[in-house]
Every structure is written in structure tokens, then in C-alpha cells.
Amino acid sequence: DAGVTQSPTHLIKTRGQQVTLRCSPKSGHDTVSWYQQALGQGPQFIFQYYEEEERQRGNFPDRFSGHQFPNYSSELNVNALLLGDSALYLCASSLWVGIAEYNEQFFGPGTRLTVL
Amino acid sequence: KQEVTQIPAALSVPEGENLVLNCSFTDSAIYNLQWFRQDPGKGLTSLLLIQSSQREQTSGRLNASLDKSSGRSTLYIAASQPGDSATYLCAVLQGGSEKLVFGKGTKLTVNP
Numbered sequence: 001d002a003g004v005t006q007s008p009t010h011l012i013k014t015r016g017q018q019v020t021l022r023c024s025p026k027s028g029h030d031t032v033s034w035y036q037q038a039l040g041q042g043p044q045f046i047f048q049y050y051e052e053e054e055r056q057r058g059n060f061p062d063r064f065s066g067h068q069f070p071n072y073s074s075e076l077n078v079n080a081l082l083l084g085d086s087a088l089y090l091c092a093s094s095l096w097v098g099i100a101e102y103n104e105q106f107f108g109p110g111t112r113l114t115v116l
Numbered sequence: 117k118q119e120v121t122q123i124p125a126a127l128s129v130p131e132g133e134n135l136v137l138n139c140s141f142t143d144s145a146i147y148n149l150q151w152f153r154q155d156p157g158k159g160l161t162s163l164l165l166i167q168s169s170q171r172e173q174t175s176g177r178l179n180a181s182l183d184k185s186s187g188r189s190t191l192y193i194a195a196s197q198p199g200d201s202a203t204y205l206c207a208v209l210q211g212g213s214e215k216l217v218f219g220k221g222t223k224l225t226v227n228p
Contacts, residue, residue, distance in 0.1 A: 033215070055214055092160075092216075101147050102167070103209055108159050109158060
């Protein structure tokens with residue numbers, strides 16, 4: 001049973017560039033969330049996708065956008081990169097069963113983004 | 117605004133010792149609480165999920181408790197091993213929300 005996968009593993013970009021990160025959810029899962037983890041900090045929620053729509057968004061600027069495809073995979077796009085966007089970007093998947101208490105999120109290995 | 121705090125920030129223990137990691141949260145309106153393990157530069161591995169209606173969960177040498185009314189959770193690790201060395205994060209699924217709110221983690225080192 002494949003877990004959550006993310007690509008690429010590492011990425012180096014320069015300020016002002018744009019980047020796309022990809023995530024495939026755990027088999028059977030239909031919901032994908034994205035988190036940003038700065039060094040020494042806990043992950044911060046960016047947004048969540050369900051049924052190909054953004055269900056909730058955290059406190060991140062519009063430079064951060066996403067998409068979910070019919071096969072439940074997802075992309076995170078960041079435009080006009082800043083030095084402060086350097087972080088580990090984590091994707092989490094879950095299966096919506098209608099009862100929030102049962103919502104367990106499973107994380108991928110992350111994409112390390114470095115902005116120079 | 118929900119805030120999650122983990123104490124201590126770092127902990128070093130000899131192999132074989134039993135230990136407790138603490139997590140506190142400011143808003144008791146949560147759906148559940150998850151404990152994760154993170155190895156350096158890696159993703160998060162889910163260890164235990166405690167639903168808001170539950171008091172504790174156990175998996176092998178791990179036992180997690182939840183006291184929602186006081187805003188506290190503990191992760192108990194029995195007979196620690198060097199392979200347990202990692203950062204342990206707790207996160208609450210905020211009520212009325214889809215997002216996990218994380219603490220900054222406790223970095224655990226188990227010395228052989």
C-alpha cells in the first residue's frame with residue numbers, strides 16, 4: 001500500500017521565480033492538505049483540497065495556489081518566490097468519512113525548497 | 117486563536133528510561149489530537165490519534181492521553197531505545213476547521 005508521495009525531493013530556485021510541487025495521496029484517500037515547515041518550527045497549514053476545490057485556506061498570501069486533479073493528486077504553486085519561502089513543504093492526505101473526529105492525516109516525505 | 121505548546125523543547129535520556137512528553141493547547145474545541153514523529157529533514161510519521169471523546173490510545177511502547185477540558189496531552193514512551201531519537205510533534209485538529217495546528221516539537225535523544 002503506497003503511502004503519500006511527493007516530488008521533487010529537493011528544489012533550488014532564485015527570488016522571483018515560480019515553483020510547482022506535486023503530491024500523490026495515500027491509496028484510497030480523497031483529501032489533500034499542504035503545510036509549510038520552517039526550520040525549527042512546527043508545520044503551518046497552507047490549504048486543503050477536497051473534490052477538486054479549495055476547502056479551507058490558512059494565513060498565506062495569494063502567491064500560494066493549488067490544484068487537485070480527478071485522481072486526487074495535488075499541486076502546490078508558489079509565484080514570485082521570496083527568500084522566506086525556503087522551507088520543507090509537506091503534503092498530507094486523509095479520507096473524509098463524514099465524522100471529523102476520525103480524520104487522521106498521513107504525511108509525505110516533503111519537498112525541501114531553497115530560495116537563493 | 118489555537119496555540120499548541122510542547123515542553124520540554126529538548127530532552128536527553130539514557131537508553132531504557134521511561135519518559136513523558138507534554139503538549140498543551142489553548143482552545144479545547146478540538147476534534148482530535150495526533151502525535152507525530154519526525155526524523156531530521158524528513159516527513160512526519162503518525163504515531164497515535166486520540167479522538168476528542170477518548171481519553172487515551174496505546175500502540176506498542178507508546179501511550180498517549182488526552183484531557184480536553186484542561187487542554188493537555190502526554191505521550192509516554194516506555195523503555196526508550198536509541199532508535200526513538202527524533203522530534204516528536206503534537207497537533208490538534210481544530211473544531212470547525214480542516215487544519216492541524218502544531219506545536220514546535222520536542223527533540224528527543226536517547227543515549228546508548
